[in-house]
Amino acid sequence: MSGNTTTHYRTCNLCEAICGLEIEVDGDQVTSIRGDERDVFSHGHICPKATALKDIYDDPDRLKQPVRRVGDRWEPISWDEAFDETIDRIHEIQEKHGRNAVGLYFGNPNAHNFGTLVYGPAFFRALGTKNRFSASSCDQWPLMLASYFMFGHQLRFPIPDVDRTDYMMLIGANPIASNGSLMSAPGIKKRLEAIQKRGGKVVVVDPRRSETARIADEHVFITPGTDALFLLGLLHEVTAAGVNLGRLAEHTKNVDRMIEIAKSYPPEQTAAVTGVPAETAKRLAREFREAPKAVAYGRVGACTQEFGGQCMWLINALNALTGNLDEPGGSMFATPAIDTLKKIGGFGLGRGSYGRWRSRVRGLPEFGGELPSSVMAEEILTEGEGQIRAMVTLAGNPILSTPNGGQLDRAFESLDFILAIDFFINETSRHADIILPPLSPIQRSHYDLALYLVAVRNSANYSPPLFELKKGELDDWQILSELTCRLAGKRHGKLSKEYLSARAIQKAGPERVLDLGLRLGPYGQRLKPFGPGVSLAKLKKQPHGVDFGPLQPTLPDTLPEEHGPIDIAPDLFVEDLDRLHARFASKATDRGDPLLLIGRRHLRSNNSWMHNTSRLMKGKPRCTLMISSTDAERLGVKSGAMVTVRSRVGQVTAPAEVTDDMMAGVVSLPHGFGHDRDGVQLRIASNYPGVSVNDLTDDQAIDPLTGNAAFSGQRVTVTPVGMV
Numbered sequence: 001m002s003g004n005t006t007t008h009y010r011t012c013n014l015c016e017a018i019c020g021l022e023i024e025v026d027g028d029q030v031t032s033i034r035g036d037e038r039d040v041f042s043h044g045h046i047c048p049k050a051t052a053l054k055d056i057y058d059d060p061d062r063l064k065q066p067v068r069r070v071g072d073r074w075e076p077i078s079w080d081e082a083f084d085e086t087i088d089r090i091h092e093i094q095e096k097h098g099r100n101a102v103g104l105y106f107g108n109p110n111a112h113n114f115g116t117l118v119y120g121p122a123f124f125r126a127l128g129t130k131n132r133f134s135a136s137s138c139d140q141w142p143l144m145l146a147s148y149f150m151f152g153h154q155l156r157f158p159i160p161d162v163d164r165t166d167y168m169m170l171i172g173a174n175p176i177a178s179n180g181s182l183m184s185a186p187g188i189k190k191r192l193e194a195i196q197k198r199g200g201k202v203v204v205v206d207p208r209r210s211e212t213a214r215i216a217d218e219h220v221f222i223t224p225g226t227d228a229l230f231l232l233g234l235l236h237e238v239t240a241a242g243v244n245l246g247r248l249a250e251h252t253k254n255v256d257r258m259i260e261i262a263k264s265y266p267p268e269q270t271a272a273v274t275g276v277p278a279e280t281a282k283r284l285a286r287e288f289r290e291a292p293k294a295v296a297y298g299r300v301g302a303c304t305q306e307f308g309g310q311c312m313w314l315i316n317a318l319n320a321l322t323g324n325l326d327e328p329g330g331s332m333f334a335t336p337a338i339d340t341l342k343k344i345g346g347f348g349l350g351r352g353s354y355g356r357w358r359s360r361v362r363g364l365p366e367f368g369g370e371l372p373s374s375v376m377a378e379e380i381l382t383e384g385e386g387q388i389r390a391m392v393t394l395a396g397n398p399i400l401s402t403p404n405g406g407q408l409d410r411a412f413e414s415l416d417f418i419l420a421i422d423f424f425i426n427e428t429s430r431h432a433d434i435i436l437p438p439l440s441p442i443q444r445s446h447y448d449l450a451l452y453l454v455a456v457r458n459s460a461n462y463s464p465p466l467f468e469l470k471k472g473e474l475d476d477w478q479i480l481s482e483l484t485c486r487l488a489g490k491r492h493g494k495l496s497k498e499y500l501s502a503r504a505i506q507k508a509g510p511e512r513v514l515d516l517g518l519r520l521g522p523y524g525q526r527l528k529p530f531g532p533g534v535s536l537a538k539l540k541k542q543p544h545g546v547d548f549g550p551l552q553p554t555l556p557d558t559l560p561e562e563h564g565p566i567d568i569a570p571d572l573f574v575e576d577l578d579r580l581h582a583r584f585a586s587k588a589t590d591r592g593d594p595l596l597l598i599g600r601r602h603l604r605s606n607n608s609w610m611h612n613t614s615r616l617m618k619g620k621p622r623c624t625l626m627i628s629s630t631d632a633e634r635l636g637v638k639s640g641a642m643v644t645v646r647s648r649v650g651q652v653t654a655p656a657e658v659t660d661d662m663m664a665g666v667v668s669l670p671h672g673f674g675h676d677r678d679g680v681q682l683r684i685a686s687n688y689p690g691v692s693v694n695d696l697t698d699d700q701a702i703d704p705l706t707g708n709a710a711f712s713g714q715r716v717t718v719t720p721v722g723m724v
């Protein structure tokens, strides 16, 4: 250490809350991490994960140089050799078996990494494979598909205007643990409490009395996977009392169709399936309708289920028909400083697409250029033309995070070549032939290109890197652009236009794109050098960020012309109602064995990858099977005793945690554990291995409407260890 401490301000990239941090640095060491009280958006809020940014940087298990597998060992190699070997192998496989023979998986941390968001798409295009997968199909595809068909853009995410609402209904979301998702709202606890303080109400609909349910005014237990029926019940009540579309009335279509549909779902009928008493549903509908400003918000629990697409459609419809869509205090849309929905000089994310091609084995439709992650294993394991023979994983750990991870584990073993772009040797990258490690997050500059699109207030903040780059350190975007260039060079030669244009794009660097995006955005300086408005140079002078104020109405202006008005009841979703009827034809759902499995998140975890830091791992074991006392008694299960959980695809053994926070008939196991596999090089995580819930979840259990994994409500049996 040099004895010279400098203070840096930076946005935490670990979850969606966009917290501002104040970081003290001495030489190349981080000496402290605190919340930045002056941050325009987070006002000092942080969670325990922020300090772990230092642990990731210091982690002796973090790779700092490319490695190549030699038998069971890893051999450090130069970047040049690693790039060449990777491109040789990918090129050879694609020449022999076609472009689709190389699959690609894009993980969650990419959403927090503007370098990969800017440079990823060019690499994907260069690979040219239709076998592209991502964590999104284990997460928010239902919301994206609903946005695509209702508002005309897959990324037009409706966000609860939590700071101005009087009534917030959270369905399958636990922001007190997750810090909010598709709702960037640092300090969400205070924001929810503020609703209560101004006389409003917070309602949580969840099969578990979650941390958020504990601070809510009302918690309603619901049978997993039945939320679509609950929502139809609410819509029945709301539409019967008269819809109110407000100023959007002339910009909507299929409203009558929605009203007609809702007539068939009186809460008296849906109650038997959902477990929510009819009187409760009716009262909630009335409260929602009568609240001056109300918003329904659904997240992972409502998305990752058999009817996830319908849930997201019906939530949007409920907000719209009660006059709460695109209105302050309702469900709104952000106006980020960079209009991510527009293409900027060839960069940018498209409106979306649906069904342009289908997966080879199961015939599931493409969405936004991707196939559902649930088909990844079968596309690797099923022989024939178009079979995946090599994989590239980019900031992801699909063996722990996608359904039937056990099958995917076996599938990865059978591949001819795997490239992992990751700084850890985890459950997935341990199978790689080559691992290319990017910088740790604090070593790079940061701008939340994606998350400002879902923030509850419009703001912008740029963070410079904490340290100067050392020789031999490359960031994700450099890795991706180098791979793109070399692939073009290999295929077309170094004089080709493909190669030369890839090199020119590489030279620009992500910050140039960021600057251009800011200047051309809604608060931008434009291309004049000294005009008012933001540019990158101006943001650099504002280390605590720039606030652009609360969310503003954006409809109908942001509806794409080719889409037309807001579609309140899109054909594809309406047609899918037949499936809902067929599924629940027998009315009451099964309540004894098998039990219904759901997931959970813990404040100190971050999906599968923040388990290698002792500061976050100490304390009570987290990977427990939560079970209600009713079920525990019936099954002879005691708290702390080991139980075996079985599903169609696998079994795991975990300690039981008997708690009346669980609805009877439902059990919960968190995801992201299972670190005791051979070859994983995470010393601390291996001491807290836990088991992977995705060794139980079924790759065949999807929401067929959207292709999203249906983690919630899968059937399992639970037996105390020792009993058969």
Ligand SMILES: Nc1nc2c(c(=O)[nH]1)N[C@H]1C(S)=C(S)[C@@H](COP(=O)(O)OP(=O)(O)OC[C@H]3O[C@@H](n4cnc5c(=O)[nH]c(N)nc54)[C@H](O)[C@@H]3O)O[C@H]1N2
Residues within 6 Å of the ligand: 106, 107, 108, 109, 113, 135, 136, 138, 139, 300, 304, 394, 395, 396, 397, 398, 400, 401, 402, 421, 422, 423, 424, 426, 438, 441, 476, 599, 600, 606, 607, 608, 609, 671, 672, 693, 694, 697, 711
């Ligand atoms: N059963 C069940 N399964 C689930 C869920 C659930 O609720 N239940 N949740 C789902 C959801 S919402 C998600 S988003 C997925 C997450 O699924 P994934 O994205 O597949 O998993 P992560 O655990 O986020 O993996 C992140 C990986 O990226 C690496 N990494 C971190 N930062 C960087 C970086 O800057 N660059 C690079 N190159 N690598 C980096 C980490 O080392 C780690 O290996 O899991 C899904 N799976």
Ligand SMILES: Nc1nc2c(c(=O)[nH]1)N[C@H]1C(S)=C(S)[C@@H](COP(=O)(O)OP(=O)(O)OC[C@H]3O[C@@H](n4cnc5c(=O)[nH]c(N)nc54)[C@H](O)[C@@H]3O)O[C@H]1N2
Residues within 6 Å of the ligand: 015, 016, 108, 139, 171, 172, 173, 174, 175, 177, 178, 179, 180, 181, 205, 206, 207, 208, 210, 222, 223, 224, 225, 226, 227, 299, 300, 301, 302, 305, 598, 599, 600, 601, 602, 603, 604, 605, 606, 607, 608, 712, 713
């Ligand atoms: N600390 C921490 N923060 C995180 C993450 C993390 O792993 N740890 N992951 C990040 C990621 S990638 C994401 S996507 C977000 C997710 O953010 P959230 O969606 O807020 O996260 P979860 O805690 O999974 O909340 C889902 C809730 O749905 C409930 N649920 C399960 N099944 C059903 C159902 O069928 N119906 C209803 N109504 N509820 C159901 C669960 O009990 C749970 O309380 O969190 C992000 N933030």
Ligand code: SF4
Residues within 6 Å of the ligand: 012, 013, 014, 015, 016, 017, 018, 019, 045, 046, 047, 048, 049, 050, 179, 186
């Ligand atoms: S809440 Fe999320 S963004 Fe804020 S400090 Fe924690 S991990 Fe970082």
Ligand SMILES: [Mo]
Residues within 6 Å of the ligand: 108, 135, 139
């Ligand atoms: Mo996620």
